[in-house]
Amino acid sequence: xxxxxxxxxxxxxxxxxxxxxxxxxxxxxxxxxxxxxxxxxxxxxxxxxxxxxxxxxxxxxxxxxxxxxxxxxxxxxxxxxxxxxxxxxxxxxxxxxxxxxxxxxxxxxxxxxxxxxxxxxxxxxxxxxxxxxxxxxxxxxxxxxxxxxxxxxxxxxxxxxxxxxxxxxx
Numbered sequence: 001x002x003x004x005x006x007x008x009x010x011x012x013x014x015x016x017x018x019x020x021x022x023x024x025x026x027x028x029x030x031x032x033x034x035x036x037x038x039x040x041x042x043x044x045x046x047x048x049x050x051x052x053x054x055x056x057x058x059x060x061x062x063x064x065x066x067x068x069x070x071x072x073x074x075x076x077x078x079x080x081x082x083x084x085x086x087x088x089x090x091x092x093x094x095x096x097x098x099x100x101x102x103x104x105x106x107x108x109x110x111x112x113x114x115x116x117x118x119x120x121x122x123x124x125x126x127x128x129x130x131x132x133x134x135x136x137x138x139x140x141x142x143x144x145x146x147x148x149x150x151x152x153x154x155x156x157x158x159x160x161x162x163x164x165x166x167x168x169x170x
Contacts, residue, residue, distance in 0.1 A: 012044035043093035
């Protein structure tokens with residue numbers, strides 16, 4: 001396994017820095033593999049896609065704040081935003097975008113406005129997740145229920161993320 005990871009890292013190092021590289025994580029239960037990805041691969045990618053289990057595994061493996069790693073199985077928007085902020089700021093890497101996806105919600109965190117059309121990416125991700133969850137080729141409105149919180153906190157602990165409540169008024 002390590003030989004394959006080092007081969008991947010070697011290939012990633014040959015790619016020009018202006019080329020964005022996206023890594024989509026899948027269910028990983030091996031803590032050593034998660035550590036290798038965090039330490040060896042993550043510094044060479046610019047975009048990461050993951051769900052709540054993968055995000056929590058990265059935080060635990062990377063010794064993230066216990067207030068975040070001890071969070072519930074279905075974290076709130078504020079807790080996920082804090083996790084993404086921690087992950088983006090703890091890495092000395094090219095990482096400038098993270099697409100978090102769960103059945104409850106999707107979030108794209110990005111730095112420096114370096115990614116165009118984030119709203120399209122998060123919308124398409126949610127659409128595809130809905131189709132997969134319902135096992136349909138198209139969105140069937142009768143099977144869907146749009147749940148948008150009337151308010152949420154963007155952060156539970158980071159002042160940089162403006163700890164205040166955001167109100168949604170459709």
